[in-house]
Amino acid sequence: MEAILDRFLRYARIDTQSDPNSDSTPSTEKQWVLAKMLFEELKNIGLQDVTLDDRGYIMATLPSNIEKEVPTIGFVSHYDTSPDFTATGVNPRIIENYDGKDILLNEEENIVLSPDYFEDLLLYKGQTLIVTDGTTLLGADDKAGVTEIVSAMEHLLAHPEIKHGRIRIGFTPDEEIGRGAHHFDVKSFGASWAYTVDGSQIGELEYENFNAAMAKITARGKSVHPGLAKNKMINAIGIITDLASRLPKNEVPEKTSDREGFFHVYKLEGSIELATMELIIRDHDKSLFEKRKQLLKDLVEAINKERPGEVVLEMKDQYYNMKEKVEPVYHIVEIAEEAMKSLGIQPIIKPIRGGTDGSQLSYMGLPCPNIFAGGHNFHGKYEYVPLESMEKAVEVIVKICELTAKKF
Structure with a gap:
């Protein structure tokens, strides 16, 4: 888990807030800092066809390690963070072996993350929590997802005994301002379907969202x-x-x-x-x-x-609601559900009260359900993510790749 933690902390400390008042893509220059870092990191871990286009979209390939033809699948996350709350000087804190009590995020301003208000905290007693210092958001939405996808690809590269087909990954800017999929090249991505790794608590699996x-x-x-x-x-x-x-x-x-x-x-x-x-x-x-x-x-x-x-x-x-585009290929949801169950995770299938890149991508020809990234209380100072949930998300991504190769 140490490698996952270190990777997430590196990403989280970079300010990548998007700006709805900007007409450029990415909407902020500072998003390029993480984009260029990811571009180099994907090459360094051994992925192929790594690209970073002039609008900040990153794509890469993990080649198939089996002889038979199976569908190319993808995993997508966004690296921008919300403009709703400051992300300048993100300083994550690590709470090991969480005891189920109040967490004092900021003593000077008496900012407390409490299970009395955020009862989901009690699901993670005994686990390692990554929290804010009370002055910024954390950025687990969706740097947790980015971390998990990169870590899963690195794991598959290190374990060729895990058989899988061709895997494509994509990272987008400006999702938080509704533009994450606007310039996503679905044809170039070349996947039959994909999963956004942009959900909240462990087990979430979503294929419905708002219009x-x-x-x-x-x-x-x-x-x-x-x-x-x-x-x-x-x-x-x-x-x-x-x-x-x-x-x-x-x-x-x-x-x-x-x-x-x-x-x-x-x-x-x-x-x-x-x-x-x-x-x-x-x-x-x-x-x-x-x-x-x-x-x-x-x-x-x-x-x-x-x-x-x-x-x-x-x-x-x-x-629009991606349910209309996902239901005709519902087996892609079933694969994710089976992956979770095989790892001892109870799937939580529910509608998203919001939208993801996947909702737009589904209407662009890339059916794209959403799976959990692990974070809670996005877009504010009470945001946190359990490290164990991030580790499980990595395992789910790996298992989806493995199951897809077995089923086709």
């Missing part, structure tokens, strides 16, 4: 001295908050679970003359997804009719 859209609503008003404002002022802030209040109050992230969809307002800002609201729309069911988008259109139309001012809606789809 997703994003929206920006802009309201324009008219500023007049408040003492003389009657029948003259048009307050753009009031328009936006009125519209927000008409969204279904119980259909928000904090009040929904499983396959329940939601509207999530994540940004409000403005002044009397100009105010904006940004939100995302999510639903597993395609028809309900379309109804949610229509509701938003209807609300904007109603506001424009009822009160003065101008309200403009911009909305675009982001990705």
